[in-house]
Amino acid sequence: MQTTPSREPRTAILALTAFLAILVILSPSPAAAQGGPPNWPPELKNLQIFSPDTPPAELIDKMKGFTAALGVRCQFCHVGEEGQPIFTFDFASDEKPEKEAARLMLRMVQSINEDHLSKLEGDEPVLEVQCITCHRGTAHPEQLHDLLVRVATTDGANAAVAKYAELRERHYGGQSYDFAEQTLVRAAGMLAVKGDVETASSLIQLNLEHFPESAMTFGALAQLRQLQGDNEAAIVALKKVLELEPENGRVQAMLQELQELQKAQEIEQMEGSEEESGEPKR
Ligand code: HEC
Numbered sequence: 001m002q003t004t005p006s007r008e009p010r011t012a013i014l015a016l017t018a019f020l021a022i023l024v025i026l027s028p029s030p031a032a033a034q035g036g037p038p039n040w041p042p043e044l045k046n047l048q049i050f051s052p053d054t055p056p057a058e059l060i061d062k063m064k065g066f067t068a069a070l071g072v073r074c075q076f077c078h079v080g081e082e083g084q085p086i087f088t089f090d091f092a093s094d095e096k097p098e099k100e101a102a103r104l105m106l107r108m109v110q111s112i113n114e115d116h117l118s119k120l121e122g123d124e125p126v127l128e129v130q131c132i133t134c135h136r137g138t139a140h141p142e143q144l145h146d147l148l149v150r151v152a153t154t155d156g157a158n159a160a161v162a163k164y165a166e167l168r169e170r171h172y173g174g175q176s177y178d179f180a181e182q183t184l185v186r187a188a189g190m191l192a193v194k195g196d197v198e199t200a201s202s203l204i205q206l207n208l209e210h211f212p213e214s215a216m217t218f219g220a221l222a223q224l225r226q227l228q229g230d231n232e233a234a235i236v237a238l239k240k241v242l243e244l245e246p247e248n249g250r251v252q253a254m255l256q257e258l259q260e261l262q263k264a265q266e267i268e269q270m271e272g273s274e275e276e277s278g279e280p281k282r
């Protein structure tokens, strides 16, 4: 059954074309900023991965893809200075180890796509692995929780808290780092396992500043307080979880268990102090 095409799809296509044009105009373009194609090297001398007769436009596209995927400028891999015209760059030079790393990465990506993904049974893979798949706009594609644990372990809790603030300021809303509720909880869990409950607590407090109603964060807080031997604070945190998630059976059970433990300990202490003060036992 064929219907006459309505106006909407065409309008939508026009809108999309305009939108894409704007995207192209607004995209940061380091090559253009540094002189662009008019100053492109007259001959390409040192292509080992791409074909030596790759058209300039195609090579520029690939290079711009690198800068966007890694969140860097051309001189991250090439010999040249920020702000200087592009013809002063020595693109053919292999002096920078980052360029060699990029070649290694190119071979890796090629192998992932051609030797592995293409061998999946069934449909063509929906996704082709690209630099951005892992790098997500950073040169070091480290996940935020790993990064924070690393900083905390080498430079301490305050440095990790400061790092989180700095990265959040710069990258929030982008794809480089995951600033969702679970990241700091995860980092705190990793630190607690390493025995650094203090730093873990700092990260949990930080998470509560950003997610004051996060049940999972109060759950983690309860566990940390218990590890610190502060059952009373653990009970307060668990009650907060139940305020947020009244139906959470596991937390109900944990709370009950902890309250019973707490009672037993209180009785033990009372008996202990009675013994010490020499008063008769009941
Ligand atoms: C992540 C690293 C990286 C970044 C960033 C990068 N390039 Fe490259 N570039 C390479 C690698 C690797 C090659 C060599 C590719 C090969 O061996 O086939 C190359 C080759 C080139 C060449 C060819 C040089 C020759 O004569 O052989 C030019 C020109 C070039 N890049 C320009 C640029 C420009 C302009 C930018 C910024 C928009 C840029 N590149 C950003 C890694 C990078």
Ligand code: HEC
Pocket: 066, 070, 098, 099, 101, 102, 105, 106, 109, 129, 130, 131, 132, 133, 134, 135, 139, 140, 141
């Ligand atoms: C499968 C994931 C993955 C893909 C895909 C990937 N990379 Fe990487 N890349 C990494 C990891 C992991 C590192 C090591 C980061 C570190 O040591 O901090 C790295 C490191 C690098 C480095 C060295 C950074 C430095 O500071 O020394 C460069 C340059 C680089 N990648 C470029 C690329 C380019 C260009 C592409 C696309 C052709 C690409 N990568 C695709 C995971 C990936």
